[in-house]
Amino acid sequence: MGGVPIPIEIRLIEEGYNQAGISGGKGLTTSGAFSYSPSPMLHDKKTLQAVGEQFQISGTWVDAVPYGNGHINDTYLVQWQVNGKPANTIQQRINHVVFKNPPHLMDNIIRVTGHLQGKLNGTPGHNANRETLIVIPTRSNHSYFQDADGNYWRMYVFVQDAITVDVCSNPVQAFEASKAFGNFQAQLADLPGGRLHDTIPYFHHTPRRFQTLEDAIQKDSCNRCAAARKEIDFCLAHRPMASIITNLIENGHMPERITHNDTKINNVMIDNRTGQGVCVIDLDTVMTGCALYDFGDMVRTMPATSEEDERDLNKVTLDIGLFEALTRGYLEGARSFLSSIETEHLVVAGRVITLTIGIRFLTDYLLGDVYFKIHRPDHNLDRARVQFKMIESMEQSETAMNAVVQKYT
Ligand code: ADP
Ligand code: GN1
Ligand code: MG
Numbered sequence: 001m002g003g004v005p006i007p008i009e010i011r012l013i014e015e016g017y018n019q020a021g022i023s024g025g026k027g028l029t030t031s032g033a034f035s036y037s038p039s040p041m042l043h044d045k046k047t048l049q050a051v052g053e054q055f056q057i058s059g060t061w062v063d064a065v066p067y068g069n070g071h072i073n074d075t076y077l078v079q080w081q082v083n084g085k086p087a088n089t090i091q092q093r094i095n096h097v098v099f100k101n102p103p104h105l106m107d108n109i110i111r112v113t114g115h116l117q118g119k120l121n122g123t124p125g126h127n128a129n130r131e132t133l134i135v136i137p138t139r140s141n142h143s144y145f146q147d148a149d150g151n152y153w154r155m156y157v158f159v160q161d162a163i164t165v166d167v168c169s170n171p172v173q174a175f176e177a178s179k180a181f182g183n184f185q186a187q188l189a190d191l192p193g194g195r196l197h198d199t200i201p202y203f204h205h206t207p208r209r210f211q212t213l214e215d216a217i218q219k220d221s222c223n224r225c226a227a228a229r230k231e232i233d234f235c236l237a238h239r240p241m242a243s244i245i246t247n248l249i250e251n252g253h254m255p256e257r258i259t260h261n262d263t264k265i266n267n268v269m270i271d272n273r274t275g276q277g278v279c280v281i282d283l284d285t286v287m288t289g290c291a292l293y294d295f296g297d298m299v300r301t302m303p304a305t306s307e308e309d310e311r312d313l314n315k316v317t318l319d320i321g322l323f324e325a326l327t328r329g330y331l332e333g334a335r336s337f338l339s340s341i342e343t344e345h346l347v348v349a350g351r352v353i354t355l356t357i358g359i360r361f362l363t364d365y366l367l368g369d370v371y372f373k374i375h376r377p378d379h380n381l382d383r384a385r386v387q388f389k390m391i392e393s394m395e396q397s398e399t400a401m402n403a404v405v406q407k408y409t
Pocket of ligand 1: 067068069070071072073074075090133156157158159160164266267281282283284
């Protein structure tokens with residue numbers, strides 16, 4: 001890693017990270033307290049401790065528990081004793097099946113977080129130790145540790161006194177979360193050093209995702225097509241929508257931006273005290289993209305009235321008040337750089353990206369659940385159904401959504 005690392009124990013203490021004990025009820029996800037763990041314990045504690053101690057933390061390892069609701073990486077909350085006081089960090093095993101080149105991915109993250117820290121340090125009233133992810137280096141000063149089995153591990157400073165939520169509970173949350181993502185795009189507009197690595201090529205390329213779905217339907221290797229007939233038909237009926245954004249990009253009409261590419265609501269930390277979107281997290285897919293990808297994924301998750309995997313589809317709809325709040329918030333951060341071609345396509349981007357993610361869930365269901373973590377049978381099918389119900393709701397609300405965008409642009 002470049003530069004001299006700041007000893008982590010100093011940061012933990014100076015920034016008050018040591019104030020919150022693990023049982024203090026802070027840093028909860030809305031799904032429950034630290035003890036709630038939808039993810040299984042995938043690694044034994046001995047392994048987690050051995051890995052954790054590879055990082056520059058001058059404290060005593062106490063415990064590690066599975067943490068959060070991410071679908072991709074293995075995330076653990078680690079508790080330490082630093083100078084006799086409790087402190088937390090986030091330890092992650094990077095999913096190297098999904099991310100084929102973790103060293104490239106970590107290069108991106110170091111560049112992005114370094115740039116954000118530089119900006120925050122130069123802006124009064126901001127706290128660079130809390131408003132961006134901070135990678136804790138290994139003892140040999142690398143951004144990741146590779147274990148004997150070839151797994152890639154990293155350690156982050158724990159963003160204290162903030163939560164992630166899986167469902168937006170009010171317009172203020174939608175506004176603050178989307179503003180954080182809009183600001184994030186704005187702050188990265190002048191990232192020096194050339195193009196970031198493509199950590200997952202063609203990540204939001206809807207026609208390619210469609211092709212993969214069609215291949216899976218054709219093979220039907222798990223004999224699941226019959227159970228998903230309705231959802232497959234829904235996708236086929238929406239095929240024309242798939243190329244709307246990619247056509248604009250390929251015809252040179254849509255500007256390239258550095259985008260987050262995974263802007264669902266639980267990838268931004270909401271400050272417990274101020275309610276602000278304090279820190280954008282999950283930077284694995286930050287790469288060159290299109291502003292519409294990020295807006296579209298926010299429309300998929302922030303105005304949704306249900307969880308992403310809700311089984312009762314009557315509960316799934318787009319709340320226009322939340323959509324208005326998210327549009328206002330995003331534009332507050334992004335208005336300064338967005339072009340008219342981008343603002344003109346904000347509403348349709350919601351449908352296209354929701355379709356893209358729905359196609360991915362459905363494809364994974366047909367392939368036997370090989371990509372997204374699942375916690376029950378048919379989980380990916382349930383998730384796909386929610387996406388398609390959201391698209392129907394967006395189709396019904398199109399006029400109202402257009403009016404909202406007009407109001408704020
Ligand atoms: P995934 O890629 O699997 O989604 P994330 O990086 O999003 O993994 O992490 C999963 C969850 O862990 C997040 O939704 C959040 O609740 C929590 N989390 C991740 N990083 C931090 C952090 N630095 N501080 C506090 N919580 C975090
Ligand atoms: C995954 O990593 P996580 O859980 O924040 C996925 C996104 C999907 C999302 C759906 C690298 O996000 O693309 O939109 O699930 N991330 C990756 O919830 O595939
Ligand atoms: Mg995540």
